[in-house]
Every structure is written in C-alpha cells, then in structure tokens.
Amino acid sequence: EAQVTQNPRYLITVTGKKLTVTCSQNMNHEYMSWYRQDPGLGLRQIYYSMNVEVTDKGDVPEGYKVSRKEKRNFPLILESPSPNQTSLYFCASSLYPPRGDSYEQYFGPGTRLTVT
Amino acid sequence: GDSVTQMEGPVTLSEEAFLTINCTYTATGYPSLFWYVQYPGEGLQLLLKATKADDKGSNKGFEATYRKETTSFHLEKGSVQVSDSAVYFCALSNTGNQFYFGTGTSLTVIP
Numbered sequence: 001e002a003q004v005t006q007n008p009r010y011l012i013t014v015t016g017k018k019l020t021v022t023c024s025q026n027m028n029h030e031y032m033s034w035y036r037q038d039p040g041l042g043l044r045q046i047y048y049s050m051n052v053e054v055t056d057k058g059d060v061p062e063g064y065k066v067s068r069k070e071k072r073n074f075p076l077i078l079e080s081p082s083p084n085q086t087s088l089y090f091c092a093s094s095l096y097p098p099r100g101d102s103y104e105q106y107f108g109p110g111t112r113l114t115v116t
Numbered sequence: 117g118d119s120v121t122q123m124e125g126p127v128t129l130s131e132e133a134f135l136t137i138n139c140t141y142t143a144t145g146y147p148s149l150f151w152y153v154q155y156p157g158e159g160l161q162l163l164l165k166a167t168k169a170d171d172k173g174s175n176k177g178f179e180a181t182y183r184k185e186t187t188s189f190h191l192e193k194g195s196v197q198v199s200d201s202a203v204y205f206c207a208l209s210n211t212g213n214q215f216y217f218g219t220g221t222s223l224t225v226i227p
Contacts, residue, residue: 045214048214
C-alpha cells in the first residue's frame, strides 16, 4: 500500500530534550516536506527536500533541522525543543517538486508533539 | 509572496444544504490550485485540483473553478452529508518549490 508513515504519533517531552520524528514514504517520491498545523494558522511549511541531499527552508524553519540521506526517509529533528514548538506535525511527499505543476501531495497521519 | 486566504469557520450546515467555502489567492503567474480535506484524526488528502484558468476540479460531488480574473477557487457542493464533516484547506503551488495552504475551514453537517 502506498503510504507515508510517521513515528511517533504522539510525543510528550520536556524543554531542551532533543527529539527526532521519523518520516518514510514507499512511493519513490522525490519531493518531501514537513508542515506544522496550528489553530488559526493552518499548515505552514517547515522544510522541504527536492531529492537526496537537497533540502531547503520553508516559512518557519527556526528551531528545526532535517536530513535526506535516503530517498524514502526525511526525519525532522528538534535539537532543543521549546513550548512554542507544541503542535501537530505532518510529513508529506509528492512525485516531483511543485514548480507550478499539479503533483498531489500525500500526507502522513500526523505527530502530535507537546513540549512542557 | 504567494498566499491563500480562506473564509473563517466554523461552518455548520444541515444535511442536504448547499455548501460554499470561499478561497482567494495571491500569486504571480499561473499557480496550480488545490482543495485538501482532513477528516478527524487523519492527515490531509487531496479532494480536487485545477491547473489553469477556467479549469473545474470535481470529486465526490464537490466542485471548484479556477477564476483568474477574481483570483478565486471557491469550493461548492450541492447537498452535503454528515460524512462531509471535516476541515477543508485551500492550497496553491507555483513556480517555486513550496506549497501554500490556507488556514482551513471546519465544516460540521448535522442530521
């Protein structure tokens, strides 16, 4: 089954304790992306990757890191989480980068992160 | 920069009522436009899309027409069902490498 998986689905942590949220897709997609969803703000793009070893900042990259060492995986790293990073996080992938084309994004089920 | 503006929610309708959710965009050139739907506890999934002016996207009884003259992509459905209760997001992609989403509109349909 074609899918995007994320782990963990729920995470409660404390300020400053490094964490990683994993994301994996089995569709051989080139483009992968991380979003955070907050009430009243919709989805905002954190980072995206156009292919292996190619990553770039989205609209809200501060406090986050990513890596793309393999095509299928795109982990999100919070080196020193803070309470303002409490949010619902989604990983997504599409066959190719948008560039004005209509490639559909496929979303993972989400990771709800709480930082106390 | 590029952006999407959606009507504020939440929206509550009775079953079989007509639905409109407004979406306008700001973008240079000719973006592609999308509506995504998020059911409770799930990730987003594509509902419909349109890639050029005057295109009409449709799926599951929902429709939206790409209007370049009014920079709009309003979502409509003639008769909503309880199962349509969800959050709806308007989105665009352009010649850059990013997607831009609206703030989402929550729809509740009551029997």
